Amino acid sequence: MSLISVLRTGVSGMNAQSNRISTVAENVQNSSTTGYKRTSAEFSSLLLENNTNSAYNSGAVETTIRRAISEEGSINSTTSKTDLAIKGNGFFVVQDENKAPLLTRAGNFVVDGPTGNLVNAGGFTLMGYSLLDGAPVPALNSTAGMVPVNMSSLGMRATPSTMGMMGGNISADTPDLTGALSPTNYSKKTSIVTVDKLGNSVTLDVYLGKVPANPAATPPIPQNTWQASVYTSGGTALTSPPVTLSFGADGKLTGAEATAAKTNFTIPGGEAFSLDLSGATQFAGGFDLAGGANGRIPSAVTGTEFGGDGTVYATYADGTKLAAFKIALADVKSPDNLEPRAGNVFRTNIESGDLQIGFAGVGGFGSLKASALEMSNVDVSSELTTMIESQTVYTANSKVFMTGNELLDTLMNLKR
Structure with a gap:
């Protein structure tokens, strides 16, 4: 020995x-x-x-x-809306200062003041896909197409109106008009506020008039017929000819009458707009009209919210939300062989296998939980x-x- x-x-x-x-x-x-x-x-x-x-x-x-x-570590709830935890398989894709992709389970993200990016405690930037140009189509084994999740890049945002509706009761007791429907000759006037491309409010005035029956007209005008014309607040006609509303004996628009109670025009300074009047009825009593239009005036981003599927919503001062990004998850065949790096992140290597990209809750990936963190x-x-x-x-x-x-x-x- x-x-x-x-x-x-x-x-x-x-x-x-x-x-x-x-x-x-x-x-x-x-x-x-x-x-x-x-x-x-x-x-x-x-x-x-x-x-x-x-x-x-x-x-x-x-x-x-x-x-x-x-x-996995235990999942603890927090009070921060930008904290994220993964329950199950997968890693967040983050980026270092050299734009190299890395993996982590540390979801303690906050908004970085100088850049506006969401970064975790290690200083790594959360990556995802932008939803502003449509649904993402990720590569299965690459982070190509991912961008930093950055709400400040959205800034002030306005959405022009493209569709609206008006419905409710039109009084059957209204006398017939004498002469053609116009802004100076009508039975009822109401308004709908829309939004143009710059986010300005554009008021549309809707004039309604009960038309006398005329069987000899081409086409014939039956009883219980109304016309509707849309004008700008400055008096410019947007519908020509007027929209015809031919109510049945039951006071409703059905079939071809309901189809005809729709009109299309372009909002001044805005988008092509579709107005649907098929929800109107004609019963005895007073007018009881209601309506509205889509679109949003300019509003600033005030916060961030996460959906369980990884969708990142920008919340605006007016209370609306915009789906701006979607967080992807990454996984490898052998997670325990990932190469650890400083900052509680990991890098792929030959032993771990290549990246596989997907979304929360799909294809074996875990679920996301907002306002929660995975502990050690x-x-x-x-x-x-x-x-x-x-x-x-x-x-x-x-x-x-x-x-x-x-x-x-x-x-x-x-x-x-």
Whole structure:
């Protein structure tokens, strides 16, 4: 037996336990770090091949450092709307200052003042797909097409009106008009407010008139017929000829009459607009009209909200919401083999496999929860137990080293 090998084996054992203690120290200090994945030291024996039955030379211990990346931590609720947690498989795709894509489970995102991007506590920017130009079509194995999630880039936003409706009761007791329907000759006037391309309010005046029956006209005008004309507030006619509303004996528009009670025109300075009057009825009593139009006047972004499917909504001062981005999730075949980097992020490598991109709740990816964070998966009590065990084994290895050294001293003293 080689006494030198005893010394080397003792040193190897102490080095192995030093590595283990180092992982314990890292785990304990990160036991409260959002999305942190615990590290462990795994050992394997290294035996020498030249041993015989009569002589044995001790080998050493090899240390392999592993991370429990696929092991989930607990999900805790928070008061921040921009905090995100993944329940199940997947990672957030983030970007460092060099625009390199990385993966993380740390979803403690806040708005960065200088850039307006959503960044986590490690300073990494959350990536997603823009929804402003339609639904995204992500590449299955690449982050191409992803952009930083940035609400400040939306700024003031206006949506022009494209459609509206008017319905409710038109009084059957109204006398017939004398002469053609016009802004100076009508039975009832009402208004609808729309929005042009610049976000300006454009008021549309709707004039209604009951038309006398005329069977000889082309086409014939039956009883219970009304006409509707739309004008700008400045008096410019937008409908020509007027819209005809021919009510049945039951006071409703049905079939071809309901289809004819629609008109299309262009709002001054705005988009093509469709006005639907088919919801009108004609019963006895007074007028009871209601209506409206889509579109939104300019409003500033005041906040951010997340949907369970990863959709990021910009909330505006007027209370409306706009689906602006959609967060994608990434996964790999072997998450535990991802390469850890500073800042609680990971990078893919050959052992982990290539990226696979998808969305929350689809194709095996986990779900997203807003106002929540995934905590560290470190169990402090287990780490303290490991620390005591390592301390004991380290001491035992040091005793082996000291015993081997004493034996060498005895051997060296034989010649004296």
